[in-house]
Amino acid sequence: MRYAMAIDTRKCVGCADCVVACQTENNVPIGYCRDWIVENTTGTYPQLQLEIRSERCNHCANSPCVRCCPTGASHYEDGGIVLVEAGDCIGCGACIASCPYDARYPHPDGYVDKCTFCIHRVRDGQKPACVAVCPTHCLYFGDLDDPESEVSVILKKRKYKTLIPEAGTDPQLYFLT
């Protein structure tokens, strides 16, 4: 099993509903967020190109954050989901410094927090909150090992890229271009 997410940058309008849905679903402390919207503009006026991306932890298959964690609090769950076990985390910040995507943050309670792919919902057979709420249906979630899953199907049809692959993290968020 290999969970992954595909984000359609052509459909995303940057409404940030995913951000709010995540904050509500996961009780993210006020002033923090586990996912965010990036607007990337390239070109020279008037030939400008806009790409909108909904970003979060990439649940990297070769995650530096898991490697550098001294206690094993950062670990892989089934399906390759990268999780932090709050009761094992000493809050040393090593994993935060090691993430090239700045996807983690220090929770006010002391441990480190980040996107969980809504593992509690996924185990119940539901989709992550951000995927469920997206009004343009631009987020796809599923198991890459299952050729019939939403995410496998869309990745077969479309061109995609990952973010900073040169960092060697083997990220599992696929941005459809």
Added chain:
Amino acid sequence: MNEEIITSGRMNYKIDPQLHIWGWEIPLYLFLGGLAAGILFFAAFYYLKNRDQEMPSAIKTAPLITPLLLIIGLLALFIDLNHKLYFWRLYTTIKLESPMSWGAWTLMVITPVSIIWSATYVRELYPSWDWKFKWLYDLEGFFIKNRKVLAWIMIFFSVILGIYTGILLSAFNARPLWNTSILGPLFLASGLSAGAAYIMMTSVNQLERKLFSQIDLVLIGIELFLIIHMFMGFLASTEVQIEAARLFLGGPYTLPFWTIAVFTGMIVPGILEFLEIRGRRIPAYIPGLLIIIGNISLRFIIVYAGQASRYLY
């Protein structure tokens, strides 16, 4: 034009607008660890060469301060932790891929060894010292007999500790400035040089002082060589590392790095030590203190600047 903005608003504390997860605690911890590693290395090295008569400061007096340095260092690490109650978790796991883990274990080994080493010399240095209990005298006798073993442990772990202070940072490929294997040897050399400077300052023996100013001069040479290599490596590397090098070549860290860490902390004491070796009389604490200042600022600048360096999207 290529512009990236987070439009949903993201202001995660200590992450945005620029990573600042490590404040003063980690550089201080790295400095103290490096300094203690330097002092303990020379103590063990010259002990094993049977030089305890000529090197009283290096072997006996200087190490007395290392338990204090290491304990303050550990305390700084502890202050840095955000989830302090779970501190003990560090010592229920050993993870070799995590420098934070094996570094914490190295400290756990070398701190008691430094205490024992110092304790075996206390009565020699302060003849009126009384251990109060007989079993403490027995223990002292046992360790004095086994100083050689202690020295070997100290040599081994002080080198690991010295390298660790650099590798802790260089293991993070997310921060291009840190992601160079030169940081290990550079911080080892700078820790040894701080150790030598401390021994030089506490020594009352002319010969010993002279020897350690020579050692320091060589170490400063090595540091400068490594720094030049580090920049050559960056500039010949990928765009992110060229960007990282620019922090020091015209960027915001240019002035502090070149004037404080390199000029005041390496070049000036290097010249003073050269003059001293040539026979000029220069009070040892002037180059000594400059080296220590250079050492502290090197760690602070590298830790802070590293967090400002990042992958471009």
